[in-house]
Amino acid sequence: MTAIATPFRAFVLSKSDGEFAAGVRELTFDDLPAGDVTVRTRYSSINYKDGLAMLPESPVVATYPMIPGIDVCGTVVESNDPRFKVGQEVVAIGRELGTARFGGYAEYTRVPADWLEPLPAGLSPKQAMLLGTAGFTAGLAIQRLEDNGLRPGQGRVLVTGATGGVSSVAVDMLAGLGYEVSASTGKESEHDYLRELGATEILSREEVSATEAPPLEGERWAAAVDPVGGDTLAYLLRNTRYGGSVANCGLTGGPVVNTTVLPFILRGVNLLGIDSVMCPPDVRAAVWKRLGTDLKPRNLTGSIANEVALDDIQGTAGSILAGTVRGRTLVKL
Structure with a gap:
């Protein structure tokens, strides 16, 4: 008792x-x-x-x-x-x-x-809460990207707002799964931290939030995990490769997205909404299981x-x- x-x-x-x-x-x-x-x-x-x-x-x-x-x-x-x-x-x-x-x-x-x-098996109580909603959201975003066909070797995956809770975990998870990970941040002092998590390319916040741009740009990203929204999400949509997916799970950059339909109808880009709050029980259980196995971050307690x-x-x-x-x-x- x-x-x-x-x-x-x-x-x-x-x-x-x-x-x-x-x-x-x-x-x-x-x-x-x-x-x-x-x-x-x-x-x-x-x-x-x-x-x-x-x-x-x-x-x-x-x-x-x-x-x-x-x-x-x-x-x-x-x-x-x-x-x-x-x-x-x-x-x-x-x-x-x-x-x-x-x-x-x-x-x-x-x-x-x-x-x-x-x-979940494979997680201590401390590790489960170091994941928590942020880690679960990162895991759910990766699960959805993979459900839509993403696999290692298809190209670089960009994680935006990369020093935050969701993004830090996502960088670590993706690198652990064998993906080529790029990360964007507005903090130059944190580049070494992101490389430690597994990012091999660092972009500035300004580069991924530019507003003066054509509706479609180069096909740069195989996929992206984005907790930022706003102008950053618009950037991702116009720079994602044909058939690629962007998993949006936040709005720290604002709720308004100024974009066009062109990424969707000319490149077949998928915009995936990630909701961890009311996630269905079967999906929730499956993601938690992965969080204790292949999605468990290598730097979780570090x-x-x-x-x-x-x-x-x-x-x-x-x-x-x-x-x-x-x-x-x-x-x-």
């Missing part, structure tokens, strides 16, 4: 009379929402969406008070679902965690059983990894929104 401690610590966002507050508080089990499975959280992580959740006028938080944290990994302490037993290690990402339902920045969380996965405590979350989230944090940031509870 896993020991249950109460009260417990949680990082809570609240609003009262229009005043926003964020900080660590003590809660009890009675404060948790109803659900099938209660988990003693061992690790969470900080994603771009978590940073958005902590803004006073957050575009992602549906109600207050809220415990942010869209990732959770820990040990089951209570369960009324036969699929999950007390003492079992489990992981949950996405869905409504941290935005409409209490998330992972608490020593305990309670969730619907359908949101949980058994901890140069990709940062670690903070519950009290350090707010400052780190602000740095992620500002684009000054590289790799993945783990929250140890």
Whole structure:
């Protein structure tokens, strides 16, 4: 039987009379929402969406008070679902965690059983959260690219915004699978870091976000993983090879894409939307399995990894929104 401690610590966002507050508080089990499975959280992580959740006028938080944290990994302490037993290690990402339902920045969380996965073979709880939503998104993007025919040896794959959480992991994963990886970044100081992850070509942010260009340019990329969107996605579409695919999974460069239909009707380029939040259960399980095997990054607990405590979350989230944090940031509870 896993020991249950109460009260417990949680990082809570609240609003009262229009005043926003964020900080660590003590809660009890009675404060948790109803659900099938209660988990003693061992690790969470900080994603771009978590940073958005902590803004006073957050575009992602549906109600207050809220415990942010869209990732959770820990040990089951209570369960009324036969699929999950007390003492079992489990992981949950996405869905409504941290935005409409209490998330992972608490020593305990309670969730619907359908949101949980058994901890995948090949991953420790720490490794699972160093992947988290960002790593899962990178893995899902690569899975979708391969479902659309991408194979090593077909040409270079470009990863944009390459020092971020999703992109750092994607560079490492792709290189580990044998792809020729190019990476774009606006940070000259991080070129050695990206080469360490497996990139063999580094492009500047300016090169991949130029707006003065014809609707079709050279067929340069076999595929791309893009968490940036905006002008960068427009660049990718007009520079991807015939039949190639671009997997878009973010909008740090903005939601508006100024492009034409020409890449689609003259080159057969595929634009793949990557959604890790409501990903179907069978796809979710398949990607998690690969994350513990052939997609497991080689640098997962090395140069990709940062670690903070519950009290350090707010400052780190602000740095992620500002684009000054590289790799993945783990929250140890």
